[in-house]
Amino acid sequence: MSDTTRLSRFEAARVIARRDFHAILFSRAFFFFLLGPLFPLLIGGLAGGIGGQVQRESVSNAVAIAMSPADNAAMMAARDTLAPEVGYALPGLVAEASGDPPGEILKRPEQNFSAVVTGTIAAPRLTAPEGQIERWRGSIALIAATAAGSSPSAFPKVEQDPVATSAAAARTDRISTAQAGQLLLFLLMMLLAGMVLSNLVEEKANKVIEVLAAAVPMDAVFLGKLFAMLGVSFVGIIVWASFGGLVGLVAGESLPQLPEPALGWPAFIALGIAYFAMGYLLLGSIFLTIGGMAATVREVQTLSMPVTMAQLLVFFLAAGSITRPGSPMELFAAIFPLSSPFAMLARAAQSEAIWPHALALAWQGLCVALFVRFGATLFRRRVMKSGKAGRATKGRSGAISPT
Numbered sequence: 001m002s003d004t005t006r007l008s009r010f011e012a013a014r015v016i017a018r019r020d021f022h023a024i025l026f027s028r029a030f031f032f033f034l035l036g037p038l039f040p041l042l043i044g045g046l047a048g049g050i051g052g053q054v055q056r057e058s059v060s061n062a063v064a065i066a067m068s069p070a071d072n073a074a075m076m077a078a079r080d081t082l083a084p085e086v087g088y089a090l091p092g093l094v095a096e097a098s099g100d101p102p103g104e105i106l107k108r109p110e111q112n113f114s115a116v117v118t119g120t121i122a123a124p125r126l127t128a129p130e131g132q133i134e135r136w137r138g139s140i141a142l143i144a145a146t147a148a149g150s151s152p153s154a155f156p157k158v159e160q161d162p163v164a165t166s167a168a169a170a171r172t173d174r175i176s177t178a179q180a181g182q183l184l185l186f187l188l189m190m191l192l193a194g195m196v197l198s199n200l201v202e203e204k205a206n207k208v209i210e211v212l213a214a215a216v217p218m219d220a221v222f223l224g225k226l227f228a229m230l231g232v233s234f235v236g237i238i239v240w241a242s243f244g245g246l247v248g249l250v251a252g253e254s255l256p257q258l259p260e261p262a263l264g265w266p267a268f269i270a271l272g273i274a275y276f277a278m279g280y281l282l283l284g285s286i287f288l289t290i291g292g293m294a295a296t297v298r299e300v301q302t303l304s305m306p307v308t309m310a311q312l313l314v315f316f317l318a319a320g321s322i323t324r325p326g327s328p329m330e331l332f333a334a335i336f337p338l339s340s341p342f343a344m345l346a347r348a349a350q351s352e353a354i355w356p357h358a359l360a361l362a363w364q365g366l367c368v369a370l371f372v373r374f375g376a377t378l379f380r381r382r383v384m385k386s387g388k389a390g391r392a393t394k395g396r397s398g399a400i401s402p403t
Contacts, residue, residue: 007215007216007220009216009217009219009220009223010220010223012215012216012217012220012221012224013216013220013221013223013224013227014224015216015224016212016216016220016221016223016224016225016228017223017224017225017227017228017231018228019224019228020224020225020228020229021228021231021232024228024229024232025232025235030232033236034236034239034240037191037240061091061092061114062091062092062094062111062112062113062114063091063092063093063094063113063114063115063116063117063136063140064093064094064095064096064105064111064113064115064116064117065093065094065095065096065116065117066096066097066098066099066100066102066105066116066117066118067117067118067119067120067121067124068120069097071120071121071147072095072097073095074121074147074148075093075117075121075143075144075147076093076095077147078143078144078146078147079091079093079143081146082142082143082146086139086142089139090139090143091114091115091136091139091140093143094111094113096116102116102118102127103127106127106128114128114132114135114136115127115128115132115133115136115140116128117140121144121147121148122144122148124140124141124144126140171350173259174259174261174262174349174350175322175323175349175350176258176259177258177259177260177261177268177349178261178322178345178346178347178349178350179319179322179346180258181261181268181272181345181346181348181349182315182318182319182322182342182345182346184272185272185275185276185279185341185342185345186311186315186342188233188237188276189276189279189280189283189311190308190311192229192233192236192280193279193280193283193284193287193311194287194304194307194308195229195232196225196226196229196283196284196287196288196291197287197288197290197291197294197300197303197304197307198291198297198300199225199229199288199291200225200288200291200292200379201291201294201295201296201297201300204292204295209221213380217376218376218377218379218380219372219373219376219377221376222285222288222289222372222375222376222379223372225288226281226284226285226288226372227281229280229284230277230280230281230284233280237276261348261349261350262348262349262350262351262352263348263349263351263352263354267348267354268348268349271344271345271348271357272345272348274357274361275341275342275344275345275361275364276341278340278341278361278364278365278368279338279340279341279342279364281368282337282338282341282364282367282368282371283311283338285368285371285372285375286338286371286375287307288375289371289374289375289378289379290303290307291303292375292379293379293382314336314338314339314342315339315342317329317332317333317336317339318333318339318342318343318346319342320333321333321343321346322346322350325347325350325351330343334347334356334360335363337363337364337367337371340360340363340364341364344356344357344360
C-alpha cells in the first residue's frame with residue numbers, strides 16, 4: 001500500500017498540538033489550574049503588607065534622655081539643630097524626669113524606648129541592648145557634641161546639581177531589572193514546565209500512544225505535545241498578566257517601579273517571551289522524555305523533586321553571573337542550553353547589543369530540535385520496544401518473521 005496519505009512530520013505535530021491544546025484548554029481542571037497561582041500570590045501580598053506594617057511599627061526610634069533638666073533641654077535643642085541636615089539618622093528624643101533607673105525605663109511597654117541616655121553632656125552614658133547601642137552611639141555623640149558647642153551649629157548650604165543618572169547608578173538599576181526578569185522567568189518555568197512530566201503517563205496507560213506512534217513519527221508526537229503545552233502556558237500567562245495589570249491599576253504608584261532595561265521595555269518584553277518559549281521547550285523536551293519513562297503517576301511524583309532541584313541549579317548558574325558580564329562563567333551560562341534563556345534575558349537588561357540574542361535564539365532552537373529527536377528516539381527504543389530490534393526481517397524461506 002502506498003504511504004502517500006501519511007502526514008508529514010510538521011503536519012502531524014500540528015494536528016497533535018491542536019488536539020492536546022483543545023483537550024487541556026476546555027477541561028475543568030485547567031480552570032482550577034489558572035486559579036491555583038492566584039491564591040498564593042494574593043496571600044503572599046497580604047502577608048507581605050501585614051509583615052511590613054508590623055515591622056515598621058515594631059521598630060522604635062524613641063530614645064529617652066534622663067539627664068539634668070538643663071542637659072535635657074540642651075540635647076533637645078541640639079537635636080532640632082541637626083535634624084534638617086541629618087534627618088532620619090537621628091533618634092526621637094523624649095525627656096524623662098521620673099528618676100527611675102535606665103533599666104526600669106526600658107521595661108515600660110507603653111513608652112517603647114529603644115535606649116536611655118544618662119550622665120552629662122560632657123560624658124553621656126547610653127543604656128540599651130547591644131544592637132541598639134551600635135545603632136545610636138554615633139548619633140548620641142553628635143547630639144551631645146552639638147549641645148556642648150564643640151561641633152558646628154551652622155552648616156554651609158550645599159549647592160545641588162542633579163543629573164539624570166550615572167554609569168554606576170544605571171548599572172545597578174539594570175542589574176535589579178535583570179534579577180527581576182530572571183526570577184519571573186524561573187518562576188513561570190518552574191510552575192508550568194513541570195506539567196509536561198505527566199503528559200505521557202495517561203496515554204501510555206490507555207494505549208493511545210501506541211496508536212499515535214503507528215500513525216505518525218514519534219518526534220512529531222513529542223513536538224506536538226510540547227507546543228500544545230507551550231500554548232496552554234501562554235494562555236495561563238495571559239490570564240495571570242491580566243490579573244496583575246488589574247492589581248497594578250488599583251495599586252497605582254504604590255507598587256515598586258523597575259528601572260528601564262538597556263534595550264527598552266518593548267524589546268525586553270519581546271525577548272522575555274521568546275526566551276520563555278525556548279526555555280520551556282528545552283526543559284519540556286527533557287521532562288517529556290523523563291516522564292515518558294515513568295510507568296505510573298507515583299513515579300512521576302517521585303521524579304518531581306530531583307527535577308525541581310535541577311531547575312534550581314540551572315537558575316543559580318545564570319543568576320550568579322549577572323554582575324560579571326563577559327566573564328567565563330557568564331559566557332558558559334549563555335552557551336549552556338538550559339541556562340541560556342536566563343543568562344541572555346539578564347544580558348538584555350544590561351547591554352544594548354541585539355546580535356547576541358539572535359545567535360542565542362538560533363542556538364536554543366537547534367538544541368530544542370536535538371533534544372526532541374533524542375527524547376523521541378529514546379522513548380521509541382526503551383518504551384515502545386521498537387527500532388532495529390523490532391523490525392521485521394525475511395527468513396531464508398522468504399517468510400517475514402519478527403527478530
